[in-house]
Amino acid sequence: MLAKSVLNPLPATFLRGGTSKGIFLNRKHLPADTSQWPPIFLGIMGSPDPEHGRQLNGMGGGVSSLSKICVVGEPSEQLRADGIDVDYTFCQVGIRDESLDYSGNCGNLSSMVGVFAIDQRMCKPRTRVSESGHRLCTVRSYNTNTGKRIDTTFPISQGRDAFHMPHLSLPQTSIAGVPGLASRIDLDFVSPGGARTGKLLPTGNPVNTTDIIHPVPMSSEFTMRMSLVDATNPTVIVSSEDLARVLNIPQTRLPAIPYGEPSTDQVLEATRQHGAKLMGLDPSAQAQPKIVILSPAAKDDVDKADIVAHALSMGVLHKAIPMTVGLCLGVAAQIPNTLAWEVVMKSRASRGDAVTPSKGGLVKIRHPGGVVEVGAEFASDGKVKTAKVVRTGRRLMKGDVWW
Structure with a gap:
């Protein structure tokens, strides 16, 4: 009482x-x-x-x-x-x-x-x-x-x-x-590194390629690449290209991922839970880790975005982007060979300015609500000193x- x-x-x-x-x-x-x-x-x-x-x-x-x-x-x-x-x-x-x-x-x-x-x-x-x-x-x-x-x-x-x-x-x-x-x-x-797991990269790898059991509607297996990054909050990062492959969506339809459809939701939740296990977290916890799907920005993106991101929160597509996910992406984009880093490289290369994400630089993230700029400052030993964003x-x- x-x-x-x-x-x-x-x-x-x-x-x-x-x-x-x-x-x-x-x-x-x-x-x-x-x-x-x-x-x-x-x-x-x-x-x-x-x-x-x-x-x-x-x-x-x-x-x-x-x-x-x-x-x-x-x-x-x-x-x-x-x-x-x-x-x-x-x-x-x-x-x-x-x-x-x-x-x-x-x-x-x-x-x-x-x-x-x-x-x-x-x-x-x-x-x-x-x-x-x-x-x-x-x-x-x-x-x-x-x-x-x-x-x-x-x-x-x-x-x-x-x-x-x-x-x-x-x-x-x-x-x-x-x-x-x-x-x-x-x-x-x-x-912000290791906010939950104690490590910026909980598995030690910028990308993990793993087989995942998909229990619904019947037990099957698929392979998914994921970057598991723990900065401000742990996040499972996947690419729309890999998700489309698992869902058998032709590349010509990208980035038209059918979010909200049962088949998509089931694959993403199975991926999120598997990523949680690899990070040593409770896969049944809905709030953490979150999962975000990344695509390269359009060549003619007026804001010159580096990443197009769709994040799920509590199993539902977020109308903007959870800010801890955005900050995590700002950090991940500056870690060579993560999926976030790869997407930034593709976006900038498509515009003819193949600039490697620089330590301390800003990353522009396009999400369903618009564009947000996030930054991260790294120490000489590779540890993240701060992750930064502007809010109102x-x-x-x-x-x-x-x-």
């Missing part, structure tokens, strides 16, 4: 971060015993909704990018001594079932952890003035899911009581999938939520 001290309704903030929306909670308002969190989180989101999958009885929106919760709190003394301002735990809430997945992080919602922390006055902003004259704030957060540090930098303004407040409505930048201009939020994942965010509501 839940402790009587848990409020219902519960103080909460509803925020957009990048192309996701989620409920942000102050950890002090939740039971210290995390085993008591499930009924609260499920009630907030309106899960499970096995018949309709719409979460109409809660704050969820029936898709994975809208069924998320972040719990933010003050860090331990040890983390504070290491320069961390706040820590947070991300939860991917199941839609049709009661699953709560803590196995990975959300890159999009990570962009708003610092904003929420400042709004809640959990930490004092460290500020500087940018070249454009705007005052900027950087918040160092620690993600408990991955054990990694993430820094967010965003504009800040003077509040009425002399306390600085995040300023999110400057017309500075836009991101694919979200209309209009907003303040720029720089998101830096520090030392918006406060949507602050108040109380019933669970």
Whole structure:
């Protein structure tokens, strides 16, 4: 039974971060015993909704990018001594079932952890003035899911009581999938390699060619190449060319992969689960690892994209791209001979500028919602120092939520 001290309704903030929306909670308002969190989180989101999958009885929106919760709190003394301002735990809430997945992080919602922390006055902003004259704030957060540090930098303004407040409505930048201009939020994942497995390449290979048992509709076997990369979150990377071969789709139809059809979904889930096993992860966990299918960009791509990516989240084609997947691709594209690296080479060669992806360079990823640029900085020993992306965010509501 839940402790009587848990409020219902519960103080909460509803925020957009990048192309996701989620409920942000102050950890002090939740039971210290995390085993008591499930009924609260499920009630907030309106899960499970096995018949309709719409979460109409809660704050969820029936898709994975809208069924998320972040719990933010003050860090331990040890983390504070290491320069961390706040820590947070991300939860991917199941839609049709009661699953709560803590196995990975959300890159999009990570962009708003610092904003929420400042709004809640959990930490004092460290500020500087940018070249454009705007005052900027950087918040160092620690993600408990991955054990990694993430820094967010965003504009800040003077509040009425002399306390600085995040300023999110400057017309500075836009991101694919979200209309209009907003303040720029720089998101830096520090030392993102091995977020779950402890290794950037969990198998030690840039590409793994493996036979996979396809159990549905009848047991059969197919061969698939995959790059297994663990940066910000573990990701199974495959090529549309290989997927088309397995599905017997003529090359002339590419990249018209029939996403959402049972045969495609079954092959991709079998591949994802096999990749999870090779990475030493639980294949039954739906949120991690994710799977992404890559194609070279069109020769006449107006944005000169390097990669065309289609990612699945919780078994459903994502309308944009999970940001941790995008960041993982930004890292993978700079590791020679991974499938991401191969695709970038093909795209640039088709435009006549066969430029090898450079360490620290930006990679342009075209996804169903538009184009996103991601970057990664490598140390001299080959380890990833940071993975970087620009996001925007918006406060949507602050108040109380019933669970």
